[in-house]
Amino acid sequence: MQFETPLIHGYLIKRYKRFLSDIRLDDGSIVVAHCTNSGSMKTCIEEGAEVYLSPAKDPKRKTRFTWEMIKLNNKWVGINTSHPNLIAFEAIKNGSIEQLRGYKHVQREVKVGNSRIDIMAQNENETCFIEVKNVTMKEGDYARFPDAVTTRGKKHLDELIQLKKEGIRAVMLYIIQRSDVSIFAPAHTIDPTYALALQEAYKLGVEIIPIRVKVTPNEIVIDKELPFDLNL
Structure with a gap:
């Protein structure tokens, strides 16, 4: 499975309310990304870790980005359950x-x-x-x-x-x-x-x-x- 559009690099600030995450992009701006994983994400959360986001296809969607992966122990972990x-x-x-x-x-x-x-x-x-x-x-x-x-x-x-x-x-x-x-x-x-x-x-x-x-x-x-x- 290939990603249709280039992903956007950033760093995890926090995940909250199960489906939301605050991400600091490389330009210093902070965005809210949708988290598709409704589970506990036990062993997948590390604040400050590198992440990649995909831009939302629907411009009307409240969250403009989807959280795709996080870097843990120098390896990428996919967290998008879709x-x-x-x-x-x-x-x-x-x-x-x-x-x-x-x-x-x-x-x-x-x-x-x-x-x-x-x-x-x-x-x-x-x-x-x-x-x-x-x-x-x-x-x-x-x-x-x-x-x-x-x-x-x-x-x-x-x-x-x-x-x-x-x-x-x-x-x-x-x-x-x-x-x-x-x-x-x-x-x-x-x-x-x-x-x-x-x-x-x-x-x-x-x-x-x-x-x-x-x-x-x-x-x-x-x-x-x-x-x-x-x-x-």
Whole structure:
């Protein structure tokens, strides 16, 4: 995924009210940027750190910028939660994820039961439903999800379990927007209910694919699949 317009460099002053952040640009001016991440952003906030913003496409939008990434430990961490679905969609279409290759038809936002599953992929042999989650939380070498309690995430797991019971391929795809981690695990201490549900889903045949991406001010690209441990 490439950024359509050049990003704007600045420094984080603070994040507040979940969806707002004050940013000091290189010219010294202070702007308010929209933060798409509604979670706690645990391990992703460092006041004074370098950030990049994208200009809003709609000139009438109250916040003229969107916060895209922050530099932590000399590496860029993507915090825009609207990107992982597009990253996954493009990667599945062009065969960048080994376990999800070979699908001729790939569609976003497909209604299943009482939910919308992020991606449906099909070929002449099977249909596969893929739910995509954004991961930014770091704990040592571990990338963990979620960083706040997610009842919606649990609902999506239930939908995937039902699909698997019906004989349909079901996948949890975690897009990890930071390169300073080497293994994925659920955040047991933050949301034990989700962690247990993920373990149960895996036992019932729902696949888990954690994909680390490389975030730069020009683009976000697939890096590699990471191993996972559901017990730690």
